Amino acid sequence: MTPKELYAQIGGDYEEAISRLGTDDLVGYFILRFLDDGSCNDLVDAWEQGDEDEAFKAAHTAKGLCANLALTDLCSLATQICEALRPGNEALRAQTDIDALVGQLKELYASAIQKIRAFQEQ
Amino acid sequence: MVYSTKNDSGMPKRNVLIVEDNDVNREMLHAILANEFNVLEAKDGLEGLDQLRRNYGSLSLVLLDVYMPRCDGFEFLRQKRMDERFDSVPVIVTTASDLCEDEIECLRLGANDFVVKPYNVEIIVNRVNNIIRLRESASIVNQLTWDNLTELYSSEFFYRHMHDFLSNSQTGAYDMVCSEITNFKALSDRYGKGNCDRMLQELAKRLNFTLPNVVAGGRIANSTFAFLIEHQNNRDWTNTLMNVSHGLIATNMSLKFGIVENVDHGLAVSLTCDRAVIALEQVRETFGVSVAWYTEDLHAKQVREQVIVETMEQALAEKQFIVYYQPKYDLHTGQTGGAEALVRWIHPELGFVRPDFFIPLFERNGFITNLDYYVLEEACKEIVRCRENGLHVVPISVNVSRLDFDTEDLAQQIAHIADSHGVDHSLLHIEITETAYIDNPDLVVAALQELKDNGFIIELDDFGAGYSSLASLNMLPLDVMKLDMSIIRQAASLDDYRIVRSAIQMAGFLGLKTVAEGVETEEETKQLKELGCDMIQGYYFAKPLEQREFEEYVS
Numbered sequence: 001m002t003p004k005e006l007y008a009q010i011g012g013d014y015e016e017a018i019s020r021l022g023t024d025d026l027v028g029y030f031i032l033r034f035l036d037d038g039s040c041n042d043l044v045d046a047w048e049q050g051d052e053d054e055a056f057k058a059a060h061t062a063k064g065l066c067a068n069l070a071l072t073d074l075c076s077l078a079t080q081i082c083e084a085l086r087p088g089n090e091a092l093r094a095q096t097d098i099d100a101l102v103g104q105l106k107e108l109y110a111s112a113i114q115k116i117r118a119f120q121e122q
Numbered sequence: 123m124v125y126s127t128k129n130d131s132g133m134p135k136r137n138v139l140i141v142e143d144n145d146v147n148r149e150m151l152h153a154i155l156a157n158e159f160n161v162l163e164a165k166d167g168l169e170g171l172d173q174l175r176r177n178y179g180s181l182s183l184v185l186l187d188v189y190m191p192r193c194d195g196f197e198f199l200r201q202k203r204m205d206e207r208f209d210s211v212p213v214i215v216t217t218a219s220d221l222c223e224d225e226i227e228c229l230r231l232g233a234n235d236f237v238v239k240p241y242n243v244e245i246i247v248n249r250v251n252n253i254i255r256l257r258e259s260a261s262i263v264n265q266l267t268w269d270n271l272t273e274l275y276s277s278e279f280f281y282r283h284m285h286d287f288l289s290n291s292q293t294g295a296y297d298m299v300c301s302e303i304t305n306f307k308a309l310s311d312r313y314g315k316g317n318c319d320r321m322l323q324e325l326a327k328r329l330n331f332t333l334p335n336v337v338a339g340g341r342i343a344n345s346t347f348a349f350l351i352e353h354q355n356n357r358d359w360t361n362t363l364m365n366v367s368h369g370l371i372a373t374n375m376s377l378k379f380g381i382v383e384n385v386d387h388g389l390a391v392s393l394t395c396d397r398a399v400i401a402l403e404q405v406r407e408t409f410g411v412s413v414a415w416y417t418e419d420l421h422a423k424q425v426r427e428q429v430i431v432e433t434m435e436q437a438l439a440e441k442q443f444i445v446y447y448q449p450k451y452d453l454h455t456g457q458t459g460g461a462e463a464l465v466r467w468i469h470p471e472l473g474f475v476r477p478d479f480f481i482p483l484f485e486r487n488g489f490i491t492n493l494d495y496y497v498l499e500e501a502c503k504e505i506v507r508c509r510e511n512g513l514h515v516v517p518i519s520v521n522v523s524r525l526d527f528d529t530e531d532l533a534q535q536i537a538h539i540a541d542s543h544g545v546d547h548s549l550l551h552i553e554i555t556e557t558a559y560i561d562n563p564d565l566v567v568a569a570l571q572e573l574k575d576n577g578f579i580i581e582l583d584d585f586g587a588g589y590s591s592l593a594s595l596n597m598l599p600l601d602v603m604k605l606d607m608s609i610i611r612q613a614a615s616l617d618d619y620r621i622v623r624s625a626i627q628m629a630g631f632l633g634l635k636t637v638a639e640g641v642e643t644e645e646e647t648k649q650l651k652e653l654g655c656d657m658i659q660g661y662y663f664a665k666p667l668e669q670r671e672f673e674e675y676v677s
Contacts, residue, residue: 020243026153033146060189061144064218067240068150082218 003028006119010112011073020070030069032120039065040074040109043081047102056085062105074112077105135160136182136254141170141198142216143190147239151185151216154243159250167193171201174208182254184213185246186233188224199231210261212253216241269341271319272326277348280340281391284350287337288387295353298382298391299333300398301366304406305376306345321370325377328366348395353384359413378402382416400424429472430480434489438496443467445500446666447518449675450637450659453651458676460551462519462659463501464666465493490523497521498536501550502543504669514676519551519581524558527565533572540578547577551602555583559594567597574599581637586625595632603629607640607660614646623653630654 003024007014017027039062046054059082066075083089084096138159142148143166152161162177164170167190174181188195195215202208215228215236225236234253237246267279275283288296303309303325310318326347330339335352342348359379367377380402385394401416437443444466452459467475484490501518508515526532540550552573559566570580579601582594587606595603605625613619622638629636638650641660650658667675 016240020241021150021153022243030146030150030153033149037144037146039144057189060218064239065144065147067218068147070240 001119001122003031003119006031006115007070009115010071011108013070013072016070016072020068028119031116034065034069034071035113035116035120037065040078040105043078044102044106044109047081047098052085056082056087059085071112074105074108077101077108081105137162137177137180138250139164139170139173139177139181139184141167141173141184141190141195142187144187147187151241151246154241154246155185155250158247166190167195167198167201170198174202174211178208178211181211182257183250184211185237185250186213186215186228188215188217188228196227196231199228199233203232210257212257214249214253272323272341272347274326274330274347275338275340277340277342277392280338280342280348281395284338284340284391287350288385288391292387296337296385297351297353298385298394298398299349299351300342300380300395300402301329301347301349302343302378302380302399302402303345303375304378305374309375321375324370325367332362332366334362342392342395346399348398350385350391363412377412378405379413380404380416381413397421397424426472426475426479427483430469430475430483431487433469433471434480434484435492437467437469438492442469443493443496444668445497445504446668447504447672448659448666449516449664449672450657451663452657453647453655458514458516459657460517460519461672462553462666463497463504463521465497466666485523485525488525491526491529494521494523494526495535495539498539498550499543502540502545504672505545505549506543507669508673508676511673511677513673515549516676517549517551517579519553521553521583522558524555524561524566527558527562527569532569533576536573536578537576548579551579551581553581553583553604554598556585556588556591556594559598560591563594563597567599571599574601582634584639586621595628600632600634602637603632603634604637604639604659605655610638610640610646610650610660613649614643619649619653622650622655626653626655 003017004014006012007017007027012031014027017030018024021027021030039058043055043058043062046052046058059078063075063078063082066072066078080096081098081101084093084098084101136159138155139162140148140151140155141164142151148163148165152163155161159182162173162181164173170184170186171193174184186195186198193201199213202211202213212234213232215225215233216239217224217228217236218239228236235249237249266276268274269276274280303322306318309321313321322341322345326339326341329347329349330336333339333349333351334354334357337350337352339347339349359381363377363379367375380398380400382394382398382401397416397420401414401420404420405411405414446464446466447461448464449458450460450462451457465477467477467480469475481490484493498520501520505515505518522532522536529535536550536552537547540547552570554566554570574580580599581602581604582598582600583604584606585603586609603625605622609621609625613622626636635656636654637657637659638646638655639659641647641650641658642662644662646660647658647662664675
């Protein structure tokens with residue numbers, strides 16, 4: 001599997017990633033670094049424990065990181081959660097089903113991690 | 123930390139600090155910037171502040187994340203703002219927000235710019251480069267504006283700023299006051315650089331405070347300050363300036379002032395300062411006088427000097443320098459016993475230029491050596507002409523300046539010139555002054571000895587004028603002592619020849635012949651003959667003669 005094929009499987013934008021990092025190798029390297037990043041898990045944990053403040057911070061981090069790695073789908077979910085949780089955005093918060101979004105993110109993240117591991121092990 | 127390598131554009135790599143808690147983001151930013159910059163990393167605001175404290179002098183920029191544990195971006199900016207040492211390090215905030223509040227807050231806290239995640243390589247690299255460039259050029263402007271020691275302007279900025287000021291105030295009347303510590307080198311030697319630097323700082327402050335109605339001040343040279351002030355009418359400067367240097371470490375500081383009144387608004391400020399310094403130079407060596415003004419006379423002299431310096435080489439090539447010969451009368455034989463070659467300059471613009479004007483100038487700029495060789499050549503030709511025309515051939519004395527001794531093979535050069543004309547060495551007398559000996563005794567003694575060994579006759583000129591040293595009489599390999607006209611004048615006016623007699627007797631003891639200069643009367647001639655003087659030179663016997671007159675004279 002190439003990084004490009006991996007990106008297609010995990011809802012990422014390979015072209016954007018390569019434009020940022022320059023080489024296929026670096027894209028491959030940084031997607032593996034994503035395995036060690038805890039921000040998506042932190043977001044899920046904090047939300048499940050009812051810690052909204054921590055959930056917002058983790059969502060903010062996950063949003064930035066996924067954007068940088070061009071993990072478009074994850075980034076989109078993290079962004080929606082982040083904005084809904086942002087202090088002062090109560091109106092948006094009221095319209096948003098955060099539970100559902102976190103659930104989707106948890107699922108998508110688990111699937112992405114599994115595929116990245118497969119990519120790592122080949 | 124130092125700049126270690128160069129970036130793609132060949133410039134030294136600047137040091138950039140990334141403050142970001144997320145490992146992957148930080149590494150990625152590092153990877154993006156590594157080609158262009160040396161990258162340092164900090165995992166949160168506290169680590170970032172620590173890095174800043176250690177490296178602020180060599181850090182060109184900080185890339186700062188906003189949300190971090192322990193110490194976030196806002197706190198980092200607050201802390202940074204409290205220490206002015208860190209002002210020189212700009213900050214770009216990296217943020218994932220789509221909302222403006224965070225950015226506004228960061229800018230309010232002193233961030234210079236922001237970039238949003240996801241990172242766009244081109245935007246980040248260019249933004250970082252632009253901000254670094256802006257900051258560096260601002261810091262260069264800063265360095266160029268202020269003198270790095272005193273609280274005055276740097277010379278360049280002072281000149282430019284005062285030029286703008288004077289151009290914009292055509293009607294106002296201003297004076298330029300330059301002050302210089304004329305013995306700064308000696309003070310620096312004695313008290314050390316650190317102390318003298320502090321003294322300059324203090325002096326600059328005092329001058330700024332003491333001088334009336336100061337527009338601005340600049341440090342225009344190491345120990346020279348210039349102040350533009352509003353014009354002062356008939357001010358008593360002595361009182362104003364008397365206490366300026368009082369109590370500064372060096373009680374023997376020699377502080378001199380040169381003033382240009384009513385500065386010409388159209389003249390370059392640096393030239394105005396030059397004029398003030400020219401005025402100052404008039405009292406540089408004068409004890410007890412500390413102020414001098416740039417006057418019309420000084421200006422005329424400066425202009426003449428400039429014309430002379432600009433035209434001297436052409437003048438030599440065009441033979442504007444005319445060699446005159448002043449015969450010497452031999453008191454024993456009653457005949458012409460020699461002549462001194464003296465140079466006259468008829469300048470096409472300035473007319474007759476006095477030797478006592480151009481010779482000191484040539485001695486300052488080194489041109490005297492060219493002139494001396496020229497006179498030597500002319501003297502040789504004259505000897506040859508006299509010989510070929512069957513005239514009475516007498517030795518001709520030529521002056522050799524102290525500067526000529528800087529030429530390593532002076533003796534050989536002179537011998538070469540004489541030989542190339544077929545002139546017997548004994549017919550060329552070399553006249554030197556004691557100042558030549560004082561400057562560089564060993565070199566001068568060696569060169570004169572070589573000349574003497576080659577058969578040239580050595581004459582000591584101007585004995586008794588200024589500071590005569592008996593030591594030089596002892597050391598120099600002389601043949602002739604020329605008594606300066608001042609002691610002859612004095613002896614004649616006082617009718618007291620004791621000094622002249624002693625000098626002649628001393629010369630006799632030393633085996634030297636004597637020539638008295640500036641002899642103008644029969645009485646003087648009679649006295650000198652009685653005292654055993656060998657020769658006289660002066661208007662009584664003959665004035666300096668042009669070549670043709672001289673040849674008639676010795677025919």
